[in-house]
Amino acid sequence: MPLQAIAFYLMAAVTIAAGLGVVSARNPVHSVLFLITAFFSAAGLFVLLGAEFLAMLLVVVYVGAVAVLFLFVVMMLDIDFAALKQGFARYMPIGLVVAGVLVLEMIFVTVSVANGGKAGPGATPQASGVDISNVETIGRVLYTDYAYFFEAAGMVLLVAMIGAIVLTLRHKPGVKRQNIGAQVARGPKTGMTIVDIGSGASVDEGSLNQ
């Protein structure tokens, strides 16, 4: 299908260009914006594969939450990104070697797949059929076959939550906090003191606390 092919090449090209932009942009905010572009085009690729639910998740979770969070962090932290890139030229050769190895692997994988080098019954995962939606397909396995993994992932998130609290929460002594319960419960009896002041005496802390 030519239309699909055009859409695929367009979105694939945008993804790669945006990916290059992420690592080459001078301004970190631009990097994050490039990242969002890459996520969007990757979501488009998912739609082409018939996995519209994954595409939606990619947009909602990665674009909506993660990337915006990145943007906040980048803007709020005063990091000197120019200094971070100091060693760029020095580490360039080793980076190129690693990138070269990864490119070779990708070529190898593509060639093997093209030669029919896949095996096993599930080698070509199918998008859900016509009669049921993506969400339903995932829902059918997520809480049955994959219940164990799902619950385990929940435990991982629990650890992350405990970790964040353990490492950052501090109870500072001497901080004044609003106690709404005490404020509401305050009535004329507790909020007012009638002090009998003798002639010539003054109102001081001692007489108020009687």
Next chain:
Amino acid sequence: MPLSDLQLAAPELILALSAMVLLLWGAFAGRASTAHTVASMAALLAAAVAAVYAPHGRAFAGGFVSDDAATFAKVAIFVASAVSIPLATGWFARRGDSRFEFPVLVILAALGMGMMVSAGDLISLYVGVELQSLALYVLAAFRRDDPKASEAGLKYFVLGALSSGLLLYGASLIYGFAGSTHFDVIAAAVGDGVGKSGVLFGMVFLICGIAFKVSAAPFHMWTPDVYEGAPTPVVGFFAAAPKLAAMVLFARALADGFAGALDQWRQVLIIIALLSVFVGAFAGLAQSNLKRLWAYSSIANVGYALIGLASGDQAGIQSMLMFMVLYMVDVTGFFACLTALSREGKPMETIQDMAGLFKEKPGMALAMTAFSLSALGLPPFSGFFAKLYVFKAAVFAPNMAWVAVAGLVGSVVAAFYYLRLIKVMWFDAASGPVEATPTEARVIAIGAAVFSMPLVWLALHWLDQWAGAAAAAFGHS
């Protein structure tokens, strides 16, 4: 998912539920208490008992395996985790920094380790590894006001994330070529030889990722820094249970999933094992900090365990299990000693700090001597039997006798630093009085030392049987 699946996962359920209950208890009480600590230890021990009685089989659509190997590893892991709790809570309490999250995180790490040794699927493998690692990152940085501990936690986290990336990349290649994340389907695909080169490519990445978790060279860079910076009792926990869990995971993935590619993974494991043995031996020579020294020692010891695993047959896996369990006792005992000892308010962490320890604290000095000689592999100690198993398995495996010889050479080199420590403890002059040692650390250290020297002769008989049964459970997926 039939309800009987839950029975198989009873140890994990106990841990998960008790972690949540203990978390709520701590949050409402607002502080750590002795009852809380004891309850968390009881939860771990209950899980160990449940592991013994859990029925065998596969649960959750093959994602969870309960067999003799899982039982063996879980009992060792949960008991080691339970032992580390009083050691650490006592240490934190003496520094006025006791928090109720510590036992909860240890339980969650133990839960992750239980999932790792029961993994029957790449997804449960990964989730187990992540659960365990995340808890360990937090434990490494638990003393957040100590810059070294924060550095250790951050370094561990960043490098751990990198290794998870490697592991996931490998897993995705395996999934792509084998068509499934289940170890049995992968094993079938490897056996058919279809798409084998792609699966093997993924396997090498998977090995790299797990090698990072067991801190085998060349993926060991994080170990000395993390051991040096993290709180001492936490290091004692790091060096014992998670290593065993990752080694059993290694055996699970390779012997269950890649039985048909034994020759290929054996090559990779031999390279990693010998590199670890020699890096551990030679780099350890230059260390003066005991925590760093034992980090290199643990790298070398993981190398020996990997030699056992590389043998690939049942005797090889059995030797690996024996080696790791006996090593766990030594390393826990050694770090219990380090936790206990301080001089003029400062923890004794360098070799020179140990000068004259024998005159001050003969019991501690004897225990540390026993652990050092055992890690060195001297005959009457447990470490000797551990190495004996490994080298025996290697000698009988085809074309692996030279690996055993190389391993022996490495252990001769490493003998130098263990003997130097012993010499300093026994013959050098003390620089000041050693403070009184806390009871719980003393009890754990002496107990481990007694196990390492006479008790192991009795225990060896049963350990051999259990490890043999555990090793027989592999390769039947």
